[in-house]
Amino acid sequence: MLSQNVLVRTGNILSLNEAKTKASQNSTNELIETLKIVLRDNEGSGENPVFIQGVKDNSLKDINREDVKITVKVFMSSPDVNLLKEAIDQVCNSLNINAIESLVIAYSGKEDSEDILEALKHLWAGIEEYVKIGKLSSVGLSDVNTNVFIELFQWANIKPNIVQISLVTCCVVPPALQAFTKENDVQLLTHNDPEQILSQDDLDGIFNTNATLYWVTRYQIHLKCRGILSSKGYLVYVNKVK
Secondary structure, eight states, X not given: OOXXXXXXXXXXXXXXXXXXXXXXXSHHHHHHHHHHHHHHHOOOBSSSSEEEEEEOOOTTTTSOGGGEEEEEEEEESSOOHHHHHHHHXXXXXXXXOSOEEEEEEEEOOOOOHHHHHHHHXXXXXXXXXXXXXXXXXXXXXXXXXXXXXXXXXXXXXXXXOEEEEETTTOSSOOHHHHHHHHHTTXXXXXXXXXXXXXXXXXXXXXXXXXXXXXXXXXXXXXXXXXXXXXXXXXXXXXXXXX
């Protein structure tokens, strides 16, 4: 069996008319439909990894970098810090930027609380490294147990200043988390992303073979002065077995 890594860059999905007509508030549906369009319309280049590029994102062309805010969410199922760094680097390469204003990690590992904390510490070490060199500014976590978040916060040299909770699974903000974020000046945000952005069935169906997901990143570019979303895109890195 042949193993092959594939990196898909969707480009600005706001420019995909077909994707817009099928757009859903559910980010999984949005990503699946976008990937189908991009894989259908574009040839891969390179051998391993194979790069598949959708419509190139030119939303930052002729725009003062200081006038936009770039936010990124990385969906990880592995605590491999090198994969996390690769995800961040690929977003920067794709958009031709040196820094990201806001980054959140969504880790969907299946460990128990103690092991999840250790996994997050591995990932957070990479985050701290990139903050120190100016590649990241605001950084945080999504969908973590309150005690795990507090323990990571107390352990970290560079503290998370964002925490996201799901509107899908959490109707009420845990009081302990609410109190902690208020006391420590952490931004508490909500989101409606599913716990697992691409299931195994989704992956195998999209790539027509057995596929393993390394990571998914979603970036959004906002014009600061008007609060307008000017671009939104995904990068998806998988391993395919033929």
